[in-house]
Amino acid sequence: MPSSPSSEGTNPEAVDAPVLAYDPDAFAQRLESLMADRDARTGTRLLFYGGVREHRQQALATLTRHATGNVHQFQMASLLGDHRMQTQNNLRKAFDHAAEESALLYFDKSDSIFSHTHADSQEDPEENAVPTTVEYFFDRVGAYAGVVVLGLQRKRHVEWARDKVHLVVRFE
Numbered sequence: 001m002p003s004s005p006s007s008e009g010t011n012p013e014a015v016d017a018p019v020l021a022y023d024p025d026a027f028a029q030r031l032e033s034l035m036a037d038r039d040a041r042t043g044t045r046l047l048f049y050g051g052v053r054e055h056r057q058q059a060l061a062t063l064t065r066h067a068t069g070n071v072h073q074f075q076m077a078s079l080l081g082d083h084r085m086q087t088q089n090n091l092r093k094a095f096d097h098a099a100e101e102s103a104l105l106y107f108d109k110s111d112s113i114f115s116h117t118h119a120d121s122q123e124d125p126e127e128n129a130v131p132t133t134v135e136y137f138f139d140r141v142g143a144y145a146g147v148v149v150l151g152l153q154r155k156r157h158v159e160w161a162r163d164k165v166h167l168v169v170r171f172e
Contacts, residue, residue, distance in 0.1 A: 016162040022171045035066045044147045051171020067147045070103040076110045084118040108151040
C-alpha cells in the first residue's frame with residue numbers, strides 16, 4: 001500500500017521523475033520524446049509544479065498536440081466531499097467519464113487532497129482498513145490508461161509524488 005506524504009519511508013524500487021524547468025520549446029521536445037516512448041500514448045503521468053496558471057495552461061495546450069485534444073479539467077477541491085466515500089465516488093466518476101471519452105485528465109490545485117479531512121475519518125489510522133483518499137487517488141492515477149496531469153504548488157507534495165509520474169515540469 002502506498003505510504004502517505006507524511007510517512008518516513010520511500011519505495012526503494014521507485015524512480016523519481018526527471019524535473020524540467022518550463023521552457024515551451026524544451027517542453028515540446030521532452031513531450032515528443034516521452035510520448036514516443038509510451039505505448040500508444042497511454043498511462044502517461046505528468047506533474048506541473050508552481051508558476052502561474054497561464055503558463056500551465058500553455059503547457060497543457062502543447063500537451064494536447066501530442067496526446068488527445070479532449071481535456072477533462074478539475075479543480076481538486078471541487079471533488080472533495082465531507083465523507084470519504086463521497087470523495088472517492090466523485091474521483092471514480094471523474095476517471096470513469098474521462099476513460100469513456102479517452103480524455104486527458106488535468107487535476108489543478110491538487111495539493112488540497114493531501115490535507116483534506118473527512119467527517120468520517122478514523123482517529124487511529126491502524127483501525128481503518130479503507131485506503132486513504134490520497135492512496136485511492138494515486139491508485140486511480142496509476143491505473144488510468146490515458147494521460148493524467150497533476151497541478152501542485154507545495155514542494156513536499158511534489159517530492160512525495162515524483163515517483164508516481166513520468167515527468168515533473170517546474171514553472172517559475
